[in-house]
Structures are given as structure tokens and as C-alpha cells.
Amino acid sequence: MKLIGTYFSPFSRRVAAALIALGIPYEHDDLNGYKDPERARQLNPVGKVPVLVLDSGEHLIDSAVILDYLDELVGTQRSLVPTAGEARRAMLQLAAISTTIYEQTTARDFEARRTQDCIQPNLIERYRLQTIGGLQALDAASSLQGLIRKAPLNLATISAVVAFEYAQMLHPDLDAAAIAPSLARVVLDLGNEPAFQQTRP
Amino acid sequence: MKLIGTYFSPFSRRVAAALIALGIPYEHDDLNGYKDPERARQLNPVGKVPVLVLDSGEHLIDSAVILDYLDELVGTQRSLVPTAGEARRAMLQLAAISTTIYEQTTARDFEARRTQDCIQPNLIERYRLQTIGGLQALDAASSLQGLIRKAPLNLATISAVVAFEYAQMLHPDLDAAAIAPSLARVVLDLGNEPAFQQTRP
Numbered sequence: 001m002k003l004i005g006t007y008f009s010p011f012s013r014r015v016a017a018a019l020i021a022l023g024i025p026y027e028h029d030d031l032n033g034y035k036d037p038e039r040a041r042q043l044n045p046v047g048k049v050p051v052l053v054l055d056s057g058e059h060l061i062d063s064a065v066i067l068d069y070l071d072e073l074v075g076t077q078r079s080l081v082p083t084a085g086e087a088r089r090a091m092l093q094l095a096a097i098s099t100t101i102y103e104q105t106t107a108r109d110f111e112a113r114r115t116q117d118c119i120q121p122n123l124i125e126r127y128r129l130q131t132i133g134g135l136q137a138l139d140a141a142s143s144l145q146g147l148i149r150k151a152p153l154n155l156a157t158i159s160a161v162v163a164f165e166y167a168q169m170l171h172p173d174l175d176a177a178a179i180a181p182s183l184a185r186v187v188l189d190l191g192n193e194p195a196f197q198q199t200r201p
Numbered sequence: 202m203k204l205i206g207t208y209f210s211p212f213s214r215r216v217a218a219a220l221i222a223l224g225i226p227y228e229h230d231d232l233n234g235y236k237d238p239e240r241a242r243q244l245n246p247v248g249k250v251p252v253l254v255l256d257s258g259e260h261l262i263d264s265a266v267i268l269d270y271l272d273e274l275v276g277t278q279r280s281l282v283p284t285a286g287e288a289r290r291a292m293l294q295l296a297a298i299s300t301t302i303y304e305q306t307t308a309r310d311f312e313a314r315r316t317q318d319c320i321q322p323n324l325i326e327r328y329r330l331q332t333i334g335g336l337q338a339l340d341a342a343s344s345l346q347g348l349i350r351k352a353p354l355n356l357a358t359i360s361a362v363v364a365f366e367y368a369q370m371l372h373p374d375l376d377a378a379a380i381a382p383s384l385a386r387v388v389l390d391l392g393n394e395p396a397f398q399q400t401r402p
Contacts, residue, residue: 037327045338046301046331060290062297064265069290089261089270096263100247118319126238130247137246 002027005049007201009033010102010166011063012050014159017195018067021153022074064099067155080155091156094141094148098159101134101167109170131167132179138163139180146182150189161187161196169201203228206250208402210234211303211367212264213251215360218396219268222354223275265300268356281356292357295342295349299360302335302368310371332368333380339364340381347383351390362388362397370402 005012071079108127206213272280
């Protein structure tokens with residue numbers, strides 16, 4: 001199995017963290033879709049990473065689809081998402097909140113890099129409020145009894161740790177730890193976990 | 202059940218189309234998250250539509266999560282996505298290509314509306330190539346034998362019809378029908394289907 005996608009992409013990083021958490025060995029190809037869009041489009045019609053190349057040669061695209069496949073591969077006893085019901089909905093929604101943080105943090109970074117006259121403050125503010133709302137929602141789910149917790153690793157926790165570290169990296173002024181202190185504690189507890197330690201960009 | 206989200210949002214529209222295709226009655230609240238971001242954030246911590254309010258009062262966010270729930274609700278005989286294997290992967294990947302077209306078409310529209318000096322041509326070109334690649338991939342799956350076909354409706358077809366009409370609406374210069382003639386034929390065949398006819402923005 002080969003994972004294509006730089007760990008600077010939180011979408012790629014959460015797949016890598018899931019592979020490590022599930023004990024699935026993989027090769028890694030560090031493609032950055034922004035730096036080499038042509039190669040990214042050759043691997044994926046919409047030119048994004050991650051792409052997972054199965055041993056059969058099949059190419060899988062989209063991190064949510066890849067993660068759904070990994071759960072099927074390892075079976076219901078070890079899967080990162082419950083198979084049904086309210087538990088499944090809660091887990092997938094927390095993961096979706098994290099991927100929205102990935103998107104809006106990236107969008108905010110692109111906006112902030114424009115020349116001063118071109119920056120749209122209303123967009124920056126929209127992304128900021130969406131990121132804060134997302135971090136608060138993840139924080140509310142972060143506790144020993146919550147879905148975001150030290151162990152066992154699940155999709156909500158993996159996606160949230162990656163979201164937190166990504167927001168910290170690209171958006172330090174936001175002070176993610178002040179907004180989400182319980183999540184910050186989980187991130188700290190898991191800092192040396194191979195799933196995160198080996199995938200840090 | 203109440204679906205919150207304007208049909209101008211392709212993410213909301215694909216959920217509405219799925220509800221109609223599955224014969225699930227729903228109320229509709231036409232919230233536009235860009236026009237009323239405060240209300241959107243009250244309903245969803247990351248301020249996006251769609252939100253599905255269940256009769257129990259539970260709020261479900263994220264179109265992919267909502268669609269996963271609807272499939273569980275109707276059961277495996279009627280679900281819009283196969284439950285496992287290569288068939289499931291293929292269906293989910295085609296749907297993910299469509300949602301990327303939603304995203305990049307929206308991003309391109311926002312970029313194109315900036316004042317002339319602020320438009321970044323490299324971003325416009327990136328979005329254009331991603332949309333073309335996505336439409337070509339959907340087109341290759343559009344035929345009587347493909348996953349994108351007139352009947353029975355499945356998630357790939359619903360998501361693709363919405364992607365095609367959204368790209369046509371926001372991006373007429375792209376000429377989606379010329380890029381994806383087989384998909385255009387499926388869209389034409391399904392034009393009066395209630396799932397699409399009743400949800401057109």
C-alpha cells in the first residue's frame with residue numbers, strides 16, 4: 001500500500017495517522033498537490049491528495065473514502081468508526097468538524113497571503129469564526145468520557161489532533177489552546193503517539 | 202425531519218434530492234450560510250449548511266454524514282450506496298469527485314468576483330483544471346452500464362447531476378456539456394425527475 005500526499009496536508013496526515021494507528025504498513029510518497037499540480041491531476045482527476053494506491057494497483061481518492069475503506073479492511077472489531085447508530089453519527093460529525101477546520105484554516109492562510117489591498121476582511125473573519133466554533137465543538141467532546149480522548153484512538157480523535165496542530169501551525173494568533181483547553185490536553189497526551197509523532201510535517 | 206440549507210448550496214441540494222429519491226418527507230428551511238452566517242453558526246458550530254434536524258431534535262451536520270445516516274435509515278435494500286467492497290468504494294469516490302467540483306466551482310466564483318487587480322489567474326486556472334478533470338471522470342462513469350445512469354438513482358448519480366448543473370450555472374464559459382457529453386445526456390434524461398426538478402435553485 002502506498003500513501004501519496006504530503007503531511008502538510010491535514011487530509012493526508014489523518015490518513016497516515018489512521019494507517020499507523022491500525023498497524024497497516026505503507027510506503028509514503030510526499031507529493032504536494034499545490035507544488036506539483038500536474039502530477040496530482042495524473043493521480044487524481046480533481047488533483048488533490050491524499051491518494052492511496054492499493055497493492056492491486058487500484059487508486060483510492062478522498063480521505064473520507066480512504067478511511068471508510070480502511071475500516072472495512074480491519075473489520076468491525078478494530079474499525080475507527082462505529083458501524084451504526086448515534087455513535088456512528090457522532091463520530092463522523094466530529095470528524096467533519098475537523099475537516100472543515102482544515103479547509104477554513106487553509107482558506108484563511110491563502111487569504112492572508114494576498115497583497116494588503118486585496119485581502120477581504122469579511123472572509124478572514126468568516127474563517128476565524130468557523131474555526132473557533134469548530135474548536136469549541138471539538139473541545140466539548142474532549143474528555144475521559146468524550147469521543148475525543150487518549151485511548152483507544154478513533155476517527156474523531158485522529159482528525160481533531162490533526163486539526164488542532166494544523167490550526168496552531170498556520171494560525172498561531174488564534175491561540176487554539178485557549179479556545180479548546182480540553183482538546184489541547186488530549187493533543188499533549190498524544191504528542192508522542194507514533195500516529196502523530198511519525199506524521200508531523 | 203427538517204432540512205436547513207438553500208438549494209443554491211449543492212451540498213444542501215444533494216441531500217434534498219436524496220430525501221426525495223428515498224421518499225422521505227421533509228420540511229425545508231432555505232437558510233443561506235453566506236447571507237446569514239450568525240444563524241448558520243447557531244445551527245452548526247462551523248456555520249455551514251446543510252443541517253438536518255431529526256424529529257428527535259438531534260441536529261446532523263455535513264452532507265456526507267447526513268447521507269450516510271439516510272442510508273442507514275432506509276436499510277440496505279434501498280440505500281444509495283452499496284454497503285461494502287469495490288462497489289462501495291467506486292460509488293463514494295464518484296460522489297467525492299462531485300463534491301470537489303462543488304468546492305472548486307464555488308472557489309472559482311469567489312475568485313472571479315474580486316476586483317480585477319486582485320484576481321489570481323493561477324488559482325482560477327487550478328480550479329478550472331480540477332473541475333474539467335472531475336467532469337471527465339464523472340463522464341467516464343456515465344452510461345447505461347456505468348454507475349452514473351438514469352435509474353435506479355444512487356449517490357454518484359445524484360451528486361453528479363447536481364455538480365453538472367452547479368458548474369453550468371456558475372461557470373457557463375466552461376461548457377460542461379462539451380467536456381462531459383455522456384453525463385450531459387444523463388442530466389437531460391433526469392431533468393424532470395422530482396429529486397432534481399423540485400430542488401432546482
